[in-house]
Amino acid sequence: MITWPDHTTDHRPIALTATGGIDRAAHHRLDEAWLGAAWSHPTTRCFVVSGGQVLIEDTEDGRTELVTMPSFDAPLTEAHRYFLGVDEDGVRYFALQKDSLPGRMDGAARPAGLREAGALLSERDAQLMVHAVALENWQRMHRFCSRCGERTAIVAAGHVRRCPACGAEHYPRTDPAVIMLVTDPEGRALLGRQVHWPKGRFSTLAGFVEPGESLEQAVVREAGEEAGVAIDRVEYVASQPWPFPSSLMLGFVAHATSAEIRVDGEEIEEARWFSREELRDAFASGEVLPPAGISIAARLIELWYGEPLPLP
Numbered sequence: 001m002i003t004w005p006d007h008t009t010d011h012r013p014i015a016l017t018a019t020g021g022i023d024r025a026a027h028h029r030l031d032e033a034w035l036g037a038a039w040s041h042p043t044t045r046c047f048v049v050s051g052g053q054v055l056i057e058d059t060e061d062g063r064t065e066l067v068t069m070p071s072f073d074a075p076l077t078e079a080h081r082y083f084l085g086v087d088e089d090g091v092r093y094f095a096l097q098k099d100s101l102p103g104r105m106d107g108a109a110r111p112a113g114l115r116e117a118g119a120l121l122s123e124r125d126a127q128l129m130v131h132a133v134a135l136e137n138w139q140r141m142h143r144f145c146s147r148c149g150e151r152t153a154i155v156a157a158g159h160v161r162r163c164p165a166c167g168a169e170h171y172p173r174t175d176p177a178v179i180m181l182v183t184d185p186e187g188r189a190l191l192g193r194q195v196h197w198p199k200g201r202f203s204t205l206a207g208f209v210e211p212g213e214s215l216e217q218a219v220v221r222e223a224g225e226e227a228g229v230a231i232d233r234v235e236y237v238a239s240q241p242w243p244f245p246s247s248l249m250l251g252f253v254a255h256a257t258s259a260e261i262r263v264d265g266e267e268i269e270e271a272r273w274f275s276r277e278e279l280r281d282a283f284a285s286g287e288v289l290p291p292a293g294i295s296i297a298a299r300l301i302e303l304w305y306g307e308p309l310p311l312p
């Protein structure tokens, strides 16, 4: 059990993880007649995804929206069409994967990747974008059959690739990675600095799950490899899709048996234990930069910290 103060009512939500808003309606993906009718429907909206980017624009009332268009306006040349789902008003959404984003006559729209747009868009738009970007990343890197080498064809409205030669079906790949806030017996948190990070940037430890490994084993191994810390208890907190290009971040808190640290010097240059007071002082003095961006890392730190972290 997590024994820290519960601030779930007032701390910031984990980006890209909203539930509701969009029903993926996966049962329609193989129904070509339904998909064709959905595509032609006048209320249907679509947007282009290209290289992990979409077009977004700021509204007059201060929000930021995904730029969508009706299907009759869609730039279909050289595009792959992916069905993303249906919203609460019955509007169907499609993404078009293309080699470039469309230009816009009015110039108000701008291209943005998920790291930027994920923090600005509504929950619904962020859900649509993360789905589209994850599919695009997988599609671009898995064009050939991993069993026989033949070029595969897109089926299931973008969610499966099928091999015409050997019949194999290939599904979107997600690579699990663990990310963990480690605490010591005094309740301090371990934050590390990666070798290539700018001065003052500290965050939680993280790493990929290896073949044949449980999530808990991965937490213990990564904490040992990166910081020389021994772990005796691992608790799951939450997950976050992280399609950069294809990860799923699985967030944990992990309890170290002692405060001994031995960084590997390759991935992690420095790791330090912080009490809440020490971290507060380090934020105030600028010695540690508040975490920026949409990563679950900031929410894991905040959960332990017990109050919203200062904004970057």
Ligand SMILES: [Zn+2]
Residues within 6 Å of the ligand: 145, 146, 147, 148, 149, 150, 163, 164, 165, 166, 167, 168
């Ligand atoms: Zn094949």
